[in-house]
Amino acid sequence: MGKLISGKAVSTSLRAEIREKALALREDCGIQPGLAVILVGNDPASQIYVRNKQKACEELGFHAFEYKLSENYTQEQLLDLIGVLNKDNKVHGILVQLPLPDHIDEQTVIHTISPEKDVDAFHPINVGKIMIGDYDFLPCTPAGVMELIDSTGVSIDGKYCVVVGRSNIVGKPMAMLLLHRNATVTICHSHTKNLAEICASADILVSAVGKADFITANMVKEGAIVIDVGMNHDENGKLCGDVDFADVEPKTSFITPVPGGVGPMTITMLMKNTLHAAELKRPK
Numbered sequence: 001m002g003k004l005i006s007g008k009a010v011s012t013s014l015r016a017e018i019r020e021k022a023l024a025l026r027e028d029c030g031i032q033p034g035l036a037v038i039l040v041g042n043d044p045a046s047q048i049y050v051r052n053k054q055k056a057c058e059e060l061g062f063h064a065f066e067y068k069l070s071e072n073y074t075q076e077q078l079l080d081l082i083g084v085l086n087k088d089n090k091v092h093g094i095l096v097q098l099p100l101p102d103h104i105d106e107q108t109v110i111h112t113i114s115p116e117k118d119v120d121a122f123h124p125i126n127v128g129k130i131m132i133g134d135y136d137f138l139p140c141t142p143a144g145v146m147e148l149i150d151s152t153g154v155s156i157d158g159k160y161c162v163v164v165g166r167s168n169i170v171g172k173p174m175a176m177l178l179l180h181r182n183a184t185v186t187i188c189h190s191h192t193k194n195l196a197e198i199c200a201s202a203d204i205l206v207s208a209v210g211k212a213d214f215i216t217a218n219m220v221k222e223g224a225i226v227i228d229v230g231m232n233h234d235e236n237g238k239l240c241g242d243v244d245f246a247d248v249e250p251k252t253s254f255i256t257p258v259p260g261g262v263g264p265m266t267i268t269m270l271m272k273n274t275l276h277a278a279e280l281k282r283p284k
């Protein structure tokens with residue numbers, strides 16, 4: 001029977017640490033970590049994410065700068081706003097909630113955020129730094145997964161890890177973080193042949209596909225750690241991951257649930273990055 005990895009518990013203890021460090025930074029040199037959150041349009045899921053980020057700021061004693069902009073806000077206006085925030089000393093992190101409306105080019109926006117304030121770690125400079133293993137900002141979801149694996153007490157060194165999914169925000173940086181910790185890593189995607197066999201040889205299996213019940217027991221090695229990044233909805237509209245939990249759980253040593261696994265970690269890692277951005281401004 002797999003032991004549940006509680007993202008809630010890991011996240012709660014990390015948040016307590018972040019809160020304490022934020023308070024110390026404020027007491028030491030008057031710097032309050034500040035996060036600007038920009039939402040363009042009315043996407044309901046994005047509104048929830050933005051609200052949760054604001055709540056996290058309140059909880060941790062950060063300053064939240066909120067920009068809820070209309071669907072018709074132009075790309076030029078958005079780039080101008082980012083330019084202003086790039087120069088604002090009270091703002092240490094800038095987050096533009098994705099996806100953006102069709103008339104705004106995501107990559108242009110990401111390139112405009114100052115790499116020093118890019119707390120999502122999406123700017124090519126930060127992506128490159130993650131690649132070489134010398135980075136200021138952690139890629140939030142993969143970094144959250146690393147915390148969850150570490151919370152099991154199992155060493156990643158020398159393990160065979162399989163990451164299913166190769167997106168720029170999850171799969172690729174996930175593989176890099178595991179590689180930096182001396183795992184042997186295979187990345188799988190929709191063109192991968194023998195996917196089930198590859199997954200079934202993993203000591204640590206991370207699924208970031210976006211399809212409910214995608215990972216079944218025949219794809220999992222006895223005693224594996226299984227991390228489910230997926231956020232999907234089942235036929236009843238209930239939140240679920242990529243892993244067929246009831247089928248897979250008995251074979252695992254540790255497994256993350258959905259909800260309550262990777263989900264709570266992503267915002268916590270964003271807060272950690274914002275704190276780090278603020279700490280970089282500490283007078284030497």
Ligand code: NDP
Nearest residue numbers: 141165166167170189190208209210229230231262263266
């Ligand atoms: P993308 O859609 O960008 O990537 C999905 C990946 O899965 C692609 O690389 C795709 O391969 C691969 N894939 C799709 N079908 C198959 C298949 N049949 N066999 C093998 N691989 C397949 O998604 P994201 O990376 O952005 O997100 C993945 C999941 O994680 C989603 O459910 C998302 O909601 C969730 N998520 C959760 C977060 C959290 O905080 N918990 C944060 C971010 C994402 P190919 O490249 O070949 O198309």
